[in-house]
Amino acid sequence: MLTMNNVSKIYQTNSVQTHALRDFSLTVNEGEFIAVTGPSGSGKTTFLNIAGLLEPFTSGQYTLDGVDIGGLSDNETADLRNQKIGYIFQGFNLIPDLNLYENVEVPLRYRGIAAKERKIRIEQCLEQVGLASRAKHLPQQLSGGQQQRVAIARALAGKPRFLLADEPTGNLDSLMARQVMELLEEINKNGATIVMVTHDAELARRAPRNIQVVDGQLADFTLYQGKPTVTATRAEEAVVASGV
Amino acid sequence: MLDIKPIFNAIRRSKIGAVLLLLQIALTMAIVSNAAFMINDHVSYLREDTGFPEKEIFSLSVMTFGKDRSLSQQAELDETMIRSLPGVIDASLTQAIPLSGGGSSSSVRLKPSPEKSKSISVPYYYMDEHGLNTFGIKLLEGRNFRPEEIIVGNDFTGNGPNTVIVSQALADALFPDGGALGETVYLKNRPLEIIGIVGTMKSPWPNGMRDKTTAIVPFMDVQNYQHILVRTDKTERANIMANIEQNMLDVYDKRVIINVDGLDKTKENYDSTDVLMMRMLIVLVVILLLVTALGIFGLTQFNISKRTKQIGTRRALGARKSAIVRYFLVENTMVCIAGLLIGGIAAVVLGDVMMKSYSISSLEPEFILGTAVFIFVMSIVAVIFPAMRAANISPSIATRSI
Numbered sequence: 123m124l125t126m127n128n129v130s131k132i133y134q135t136n137s138v139q140t141h142a143l144r145d146f147s148l149t150v151n152e153g154e155f156i157a158v159t160g161p162s163g164s165g166k167t168t169f170l171n172i173a174g175l176l177e178p179f180t181s182g183q184y185t186l187d188g189v190d191i192g193g194l195s196d197n198e199t200a201d202l203r204n205q206k207i208g209y210i211f212q213g214f215n216l217i218p219d220l221n222l223y224e225n226v227e228v229p230l231r232y233r234g235i236a237a238k239e240r241k242i243r244i245e246q247c248l249e250q251v252g253l254a255s256r257a258k259h260l261p262q263q264l265s266g267g268q269q270q271r272v273a274i275a276r277a278l279a280g281k282p283r284f285l286l287a288d289e290p291t292g293n294l295d296s297l298m299a300r301q302v303m304e305l306l307e308e309i310n311k312n313g314a315t316i317v318m319v320t321h322d323a324e325l326a327r328r329a330p331r332n333i334q335v336v337d338g339q340l341a342d343f344t345l346y347q348g349k350p351t352v353t354a355t356r357a358e359e360a361v362v363a364s365g366v
Numbered sequence: 367m368l369d370i371k372p373i374f375n376a377i378r379r380s381k382i383g384a385v386l387l388l389l390q391i392a393l394t395m396a397i398v399s400n401a402a403f404m405i406n407d408h409v410s411y412l413r414e415d416t417g418f419p420e421k422e423i424f425s426l427s428v429m430t431f432g433k434d435r436s437l438s439q440q441a442e443l444d445e446t447m448i449r450s451l452p453g454v455i456d457a458s459l460t461q462a463i464p465l466s467g468g469g470s471s472s473s474v475r476l477k478p479s480p481e482k483s484k485s486i487s488v489p490y491y492y493m494d495e496h497g498l499n500t501f502g503i504k505l506l507e508g509r510n511f512r513p514e515e516i517i518v519g520n521d522f523t524g525n526g527p528n529t530v531i532v533s534q535a536l537a538d539a540l541f542p543d544g545g546a547l548g549e550t551v552y553l554k555n556r557p558l559e560i561i562g563i564v565g566t567m568k569s570p571w572p573n574g575m576r577d578k579t580t581a582i583v584p585f586m587d588v589q590n591y592q593h594i595l596v597r598t599d600k601t602e603r604a605n606i607m608a609n610i611e612q613n614m615l616d617v618y619d620k621r622v623i624i625n626v627d628g629l630d631k632t633k634e635n636y637d638s639t640d641v642l643m644m645r646m647l648i649v650l651v652v653i654l655l656l657v658t659a660l661g662i663f664g665l666t667q668f669n670i671s672k673r674t675k676q677i678g679t680r681r682a683l684g685a686r687k688s689a690i691v692r693y694f695l696v697e698n699t700m701v702c703i704a705g706l707l708i709g710g711i712a713a714v715v716l717g718d719v720m721m722k723s724y725s726i727s728s729l730e731p732e733f734i735l736g737t738a739v740f741i742f743v744m745s746i747v748a749v750i751f752p753a754m755r756a757a758n759i760s761p762s763i764a765t766r767s768i
Contacts, residue, residue: 167765176682177762197686203761204684215679215764219376229683231369260379276683288765 123284123315124150124173129182131168131338142168143179144338150317152283155310157329158319165338166319167288173317174286175203187283204232208277208314210306212289214269216261216276222248223257226276233280247275251305267298274305278314285309287318291325303328373697387665388705391741394658395709396716399737401651403717403729408644411573412637417533417566418464419502422455423597423629424607425463430590432620437588438518440618444594445496447617448610453602456499459586461492462570463593464501465633469570474581475552476540486539489569490553490581497582498531500597501567506534508547508562511584518586523556527584530558533567535578553583572633573640575725603628655744662702662748666694670756677756678763687757694753695746702745706738713737 131143142165150156160166171177172184175191184191187206194202209215216225223244230240248254251271253264261269270290277285287306291299303325310316320326334341377384428444430437441459448457462469469489477483491497495511498504508531517527530551537546537560550557569580598606611623627635670677677690685693717729 171762171765174682175761176765177760197688200681200684200686200761203682209682209764211679211764213675215675215682217376217676217679219379220372221375224372224375227372228680231372232680232684232686232689280684 123152123154123187124148124317125183125185126173127183129172129179129184131165131172131177132180141338143172145182146335146338146340147182148333148340150315152315153310153313154331155307155316155329156318156331156333157326158317158333158335159321159323159326160335160341164335166335168338169335170286170288170317170319174207174209175199200232204229204280206283208280208282208285210270210273210277210285210287210290212292214261214266214273214293216269216272218261221258221260222253222264222272222275225261225272226279229276229280243279243281244275247279248272250278251275265298266294267301270294270298270302271305274302274309278309283315285314285316287316287320289319289321291320291322299325369693370696370700373693374700377697377700383665383669384701387661388701388708390658390661391702391705391745392709392712394654395706395734395737395741396712397654398651398741399709399713399734400717400720400729401647402737403733404726405644405647405651406733407727408640412641414572415566416465416568416572416633417501417503417564418568418629419597419600420465420630420633421628422502422600422603423500423595424603424610425466425593425595425625425627425629425632426610426614426623427625428592428594428614428621428623430592430618430621432618434620435618437590437592438586441586441588441592443617444614445494447613448594448596449496451606451613453599453606455502455597455599456496457594457596458493458496458500459588460497460593460595461587461589462489463595463629463632464491464568464570465572465629465636466570467636471569471576472554474536474540478552478555478557484540486536486579487576488536488553488579488581489571489574489576490583492585492587493582494584494586497584498562498564500595501582502597503564503567505531505562506565508560510562511582516584516586518588520587522585522587523554526554526556528557528559529561529584531562531564531582532560533578533580534563534565536581537563539579553581558583572636655741658741659744659748662698662745663752666698666749666752669694669697670752670759673756674759675763677759678761678766681759681761682764690757690759691750691753694749694756698745698749699742702742706741709741710734710738 126146126148128145128147129143130145133140133142146169158166158169172179189202217228226244226247227240230243245254248257251274253268253271253275261272291302294302299322306316306318318329326332445457445459448454471487471489473485474488475483475485494516495513498510511529515527515529519525530553532546540546540551541549546560547563549560551560566578567580569577571577607626610626614623680690713729713734720726721728
């Protein structure tokens with residue numbers, strides 16, 4: 123489904139180079155549910171952005187669903203994002219001037235799906251997240267948990283094969299976080315591949331597979347077994363130094 | 367895909383900026399279309415033929431203080447002297463200088479007062495049989511005055527002239543069905559037979575309502591203060607103008623010669639206030655358009671900075687760069703069209719008010735349409751660059767805190 127080989131990302135500002143990802147290699151198989159953890163500034167979001175085609179990488183190779191991402195044009199990348207990837211953002215990123223129906227409709231319009239088909243999909247997805255009755259409400263009329271469920275509905279509406287979640291419960295209380303997590307687990311059971319970045323150890327523990335990013339590198343590549351095992355020396359040092 | 371419905375809904379739900387811009391566009395539309403019409407009207411007027419070869423004619427004013435000469439006899443001597451000058455084509459006394467802003471005007475009626483009849487306010491020139499040649503105006507119909515038809519005196523109604531030469535515009539206004547030549551009309555209740563019809567012959571008020579319905583009356587009411595019109599070869603005019611004062615004083619020196627001006631200069635002076643106003647109007651229009659363009663540009667910039675994360679999110683959800691540009695163009699187009707529609711109605715109302723209040727012609731629809739097209743194109747130009755910048759916002763913004 124997703125294969126990264128020695129992917130690096132360097133941010134260049136004036137004369138300062140920042141290595142956000144260093145020779146990052148990872149394979150995600152179809153149907154997996156992976157939790158990505160790591161300290162702040164470790165490169166989790168950069169990994170997620172590159173995996174989600176939100177920003178280019180500096181070197182290495184990345185293949186998504188058989189497509190080599192390296193040589194794609196901006197339009198091809200946009201189309202691939204639209205067709206294969208669903209995003210769930212920490213801040214929900216709903217468009218405040220659009221009601222729930224219109225928010226869920228946004229990626230479908232970009233795909234050029236006919237109005238009739240859009241309507242069916244939007245109603246299905248809002249139904250799935252339990253908000254069908256509030257389709258005409260504006261995002262600010264909902265609680266945080268409800269807004270995130272709308273964001274999930276929006277991510278699902280395009281029937282993506284690959285769901286990326288960036289701290290999906292970061293702005294929610296524990297009850298709502300659990301509900302959202304249950305929803306993601308259900309979506310995963312229905313066949314979607316999910317990569318979720320989280321700080322929440324409890325949530326990470328619920329994902330079948332955990333990886334840890336430290337200092338722009340993959341620190342652990344094993345199934346979660348109760349406590350993260352940092353295998354890379356640099357990462358180990360970083361964890362110890364930060365007192366995590 | 368234009369996404370008109372969600373964009374319209376988004377504008378409706380967050381309308382303050384859009385409404386302000388809409389009002390600005392409407393106001394600009396109303397003012398600019400009327401201003402453009404007025405400017406065009408004035409430019410047309412400035413290009414309009416006055417009927418006179420302005421660069422061949424000059425005028426001078428004579429203020430006589432000597433009491434030892436008959437004014438009318440002296441006038442004849444002056445005319446004869448001027449006509450004899452090399453380069454002079456003709457000269458004639460007159461009580462009104464064309465295109466100068468000062469002259470005489472009275473009602474011309476088809477029947478004597480108090481009988482009811484059509485009545486038209488007519489600016490007129492008192493001139494002798496040299497008047498037409500001095501004006502450089504050719505007869506379309508009829509004939510010129512004969513010397514015996516020129517009346518010298520000061521009792522117009524009792525012992526005035528019996529003939530008149532009218533402009534075609536006056537002939538048409540008095541006799542819309544034609545046949546003006548030979549008809550009798552009444553000026554100051556004195557019957558005058560129309561013996562000649564000339565083409566364009568502008569009045570002393572060339573930008574007025576009755577600028578073309580003019581007449582020449584063969585009457586010489588010579589006063590202490592009198593004007594003389596002189597037509598010369600174009601190349602000789604400056605030289606003759608330079609010497610005319612001395613030539614006049616050589617004939618009789620108990621007088622003052624003033625205001626020796628070419629007719630083109632006279633018209634320029636007459637138009638100067640209007641030209642200044644038009645220039646100010648043009649500056650106002652340009653400023654207004656610039657302010658509106660800046661308003662559109664500024665609002666788009668503001669919307670982009672306010673919606674940076676939203677744009678990033680749209681890009682993350684699969685929007686191509688062209689879709690982002692299109693979004694802002696459609697949004698602007700909707701606001702702009704609404705503003706132009708309201709502005710178009712306001713322009714008609716404003717034009718109507720101005721027509722009634724300032725006696726100007728009614729606003730022509732092509733000016734509303736032309737202004738609307740111009741403002742629309744200007745708004746697209748004002749939006750396109752910020753929109754293209756917005757399209758370059760990285761989709762990764764969606765996951766960053768800003």
